[in-house]
Amino acid sequence: METIGSTGLWLAFTSIVLVMLAIDLFVVGGGKEHRVSFKEAAVWSVIWISITLAFAGGLWWYLDGSLGREIANTKALEFITGYLIEKALAVDNVFIWLMLFSFFAVPLELQKRVLLYGVLGAIVMRTGMIFAGAWLITQFHWILYVFGGFLLLTGIKMYWFADEQPDLENNRLINWLRRHMNISSSFDGQRFFTRQNGVRYATPLFLALVLVELSDLIFAVDSIPAIFAITTDPFIVLTSNIFAILGLRAMYFLLAGVADRFSLLKYGLAMVLMFIGVKMLLLDIYTIPVGFSLAVVATIIGASVWASLRKEARERKNG
Structure with missing residues (x-):
């Protein structure tokens, strides 16, 4: 498979x-009980975005000196576009996490621990999925059309059912775990497992972690093919994906208190998926430029955020 990922670039990214x-x-204390404030989440969000942009700049500088300006411009733009798409689609994942933590009544000071393990699991899971996807594309070019059709149908479904909420009370996985495991009715600090009268029990925190990992698996099935619509270079796909994931916890705590203000954002995310699906289906007919794709995605997300805030302001004024 063709990639710009030299040994030096992979080592730099991994480091x-x-x-x-x-x-x-x-240093920060990701494993301790800690209630993340809005200010702390905002600071870490800025840090993660700054590191991502610095990486993009470093990547451009390295490629400009080794492979030329044209390749440097193309790959840096692909990285930024992939990062923006992954970051935008991750917002829907944040909404799911809010529902999960509310359903299991997870205290704020314990949510960071669940998301820490969730992010670590997501890094391992997505790395495997991305390399598998890249290999499939090199062996079977037509798989891109499968990805495109899947994204188009997923976007239509998301748009159609944007206002529906998951029925966690009747979730099959939760019910299966409850039938096959001892589940305690209360938390035991940060522990995922505890003992009561000598018997080992899983705590509600463990159930929340399982559902967080499952939700990321489901969203990875959408977001990873979406980035393959921008580039098939596994280095760009993986790095843009991982940088977006690393900043996901900070984004969660940043949006946790204001998520209800973005009621129309799901419609925008659905339109992004539909656009990317169409882009993949047209791959061998007309190649939509990466810069145009970036502009379209940014415009759709920006417009849906603006419309959400306008709607919320009108409802507050009339209410």
């Missing part, structure tokens, strides 16, 4: 990810 995870785990 950045490991250093940032180490800071989160051992």
Whole structure:
């Protein structure tokens, strides 16, 4: 498979990810009970975005010197576009997390621990899915049409059912776990498992973690093919994906208190998926430029956020 990912680039990317995870785990205290404030989430969101942009700049500088200006411009733009798409689609995942934590009544100070393990699991899971997807594309070009059709249908379904909420009370996985495991009715601090009268029990925190991992698997099935519509280079696909995931916890706590203000955002995300699906289906007929794709995605997301805030302001004024 064709890729710009030299040994040096892979080592640089891996080092950045490991250093940032180490800071989160051992300096910031990702494993401790901690209630994340809006200010802290905003600061970390800025840090993650800044690191991402710095990586994009470093990637452009390296490629400009080694492969030329045209390739540098193309790959940097692909990276930024992939990152924006992944970040935008992740917002829907944030809404699901809010419902999950509310359903299981997870205290705010314990949510960060669940999301920490969720992010680590997502990195491993998505890495495998991306390399598998890249291999499939090199072996079977027609798989891109399958991805495109899937994204188009997923976008239509998301648009049609945007206002529906998942029925967690009748979720098959939760009910299966309850039938096959001892589940305690209360939390035991940060523990996923506890003992009561010598018997091992899973806590509600464990159920929340399982559903968080499942939700990311479901959204990865949407978002990863979406980035393959921008580029089939596994280095660009993986790095843009992982950088978006690493900033996902901060984005969750940033949006947790204001998520209800973006009631129309799901419609925008659905339109993004439909646009990307069409782009993939037209792949061998007309290649939509990456810059145009970036502009379309940014415009759709920006318009849906603006419309949501306008709707919320009108309802507040009339109410």
